Amino acid sequence: MSQRSGSADLPLHGGRVPRWLADRMTRLGAVVCEAIVHTYGRDELLRRLAHPFWFQSFGAVMGMDWHSSGITTSVIGALKRGLTPLSGELGLHVCGGRGRHSRATPAELLAVGERVGLNGVALAQASRMVAKVDSAAVQDGFDLYLHGFIVSDDGRWVVVQQGMNGGRKQARRYHWLSEGLTSFVDSPHAAIEGPGQGRIVNLADRRAARSRDAQLDLLRTLGPHGILRELSRIEGRDAVATAVEPAPQLELLPHLVMPDRHEVQAGDVVARRLHGSLAAAAERGPLDFAELLQVPGVGARTVRSLAMVAEVMHGAPCRFSDPARFSLAHGGKDRHPFPVPTKVYDHTIGVLKRAVHNAKLGREEQLEALKRLDAQARQLERDAMGQSVEDYIAEERRMSHAYGGRSVFGWEAPPEEAPRSEAVNAKRERRVGG
Structure with a gap:
């Protein structure tokens, strides 16, 4: 993976994940991670968590708001709850979190180091350096409020942290990966996600090496008081600008734009990929899941969700350019693209848990x-045809009650009550801002 792999605009959303969804996110997140580690190893899971497009898709397939900054908090929280009981088995430890939990990260890492024989002091220092670089060396207008540090038993780690810009109601997520990292201040990021703010001060870019060296020379030559005296003589920023070399343009990177609107539109989804998943579920499901399809409640709809979860487990990075598509597996807590189909969600978790359990026993078939x-x-x-995105969403909403549809607004009403229910829900959505 390249050191810096992309960026994304994330609208800043508040609110809390309801318990009924948080519990399911914990179970699904844990079993997906188990499957990835079993199939590809711990290092591959860390690489995926360091990939901003995959991370957003991972959160979307778990039923979190597909486009919002809340995915970061909820995914890190779900992984901490779900993987902590499995840390001895998987050799993975999730530390940190939001607010006060982020400040506890160094202490947690010291405890992990003592427990598994790692250099906890070095890990704690890495945690502090990562936070310091993204809060001080990269001055982009975002104040850090979340810091998640995931470390393996062999000392490799990934950091996912996020900052907010309250004035713009936007968030930026930063990804770090220890693999290939040689310096904390020379292009260390695996990726930075967030809205473009024009030119920013990024002293962690390798092209800023001359600037970092010059700042150290000034400090050694003049000392802090001498620097302050020099600054007092400068009249405005224009004088500074004429004294330094013009900053180079930042390199163009893949950029994922997450819109502020809640609804999923056709342009948010690569339709041919959706049609491929639906066609595969229809053709392979009866063949590969014959035993599972005999279990009450596990049918074609569950296999469609499994097809999207399977892509999260096995897909290449280029497959995650449209995170909205993965919200079509289990919907979203805010009824967009449709209410969370809790029955389908539970069957998906059940199928995956059974498959992973059997794989641990040497039975890899599932x-x-x-x-x-x-x-x-x-x-x-390449050739599959199917429903439009709009028709797919409309059908899911029509069947929502049968699937155990639930959102932050409550359970979905039966079809005969749907017109009134839709009006009530629309009124509630307007009241909470969408």
Whole structure:
């Protein structure tokens, strides 16, 4: 993975994840991570968590708001709850979190180091340096409020942290990966996500090496008081600008734009990928999940969700340019693109847990079936046809009650009550700002 892999605009959203969804996110997040570690190893899971597009898609497939900054908090929280009981088995430890939990990260890392034989002092120092670089060396107008540090038993780690700009109601997420990291101040980021703010001060860019050296020379030559005296003689920023070399343009990077609107629109989804997943679920499901399809409640709708979860587990980075598509697996807590189908969600978790459990016992058939489901989706998407995104969402909303549809506004009403229910929910959404 390249040191810096992209950026994204994230609207800043408040609110809390309801308990009924947080519990499901914990279970689904943990079992997906188990499957990835079992199939590809711990290092691959860390690489994926350091990839901003995959991270957003991961949160979307878990039923969190597909476009918002809240995915960062909820995913880190779900992984901390879900992976902590498995830390001895997987060799992965999730530390930190939001607010006061972020400040406790160094102490948590010291405890992990003592428990598994790592250099906890070095890990704590790495945590502090990462936070310091993104809060001081990268001056982009965002104040850090979340810091998640995930470390493996062999000392490799990934950091996901996020800052907010309250004035613009925007957030920026930063990803760090220890793999290939040689310096904390020379282009260390795996990725930075957030809205473009024009030119920013990024002293952690390798092209700022001359600037860092010059600042150290000034400090050694003049000392802090001498620097303050010199600054007092400068009249305005224009005088400074004429004395330094013009800053180079920042390199162009892949940029994921998350809109502020809640609804999922056709342009947010790569339709051929959606059609490939649906076609694979229809063709491979009866073949590869014959035993599972005999379980009451596990049917075609669950297999469609499994096809999207399978892509999160097995897909290449280029497959995650449209995170909104993954919200079509389990909806969203705010009824966008549709209410969370809790029955489908629970069956998805059940199928995955069973597949991972059997794989640990040497019976790989069900995990391999999920892998084939993903491969078949990529093969079929070149020619597959199907519903439009709008029709797919409309059908999901129509069937929501049957699927156990639930949102922050409550349970979905039966179809005969839908017109009144839709009006009530629309009124509630307007009241809470969308």
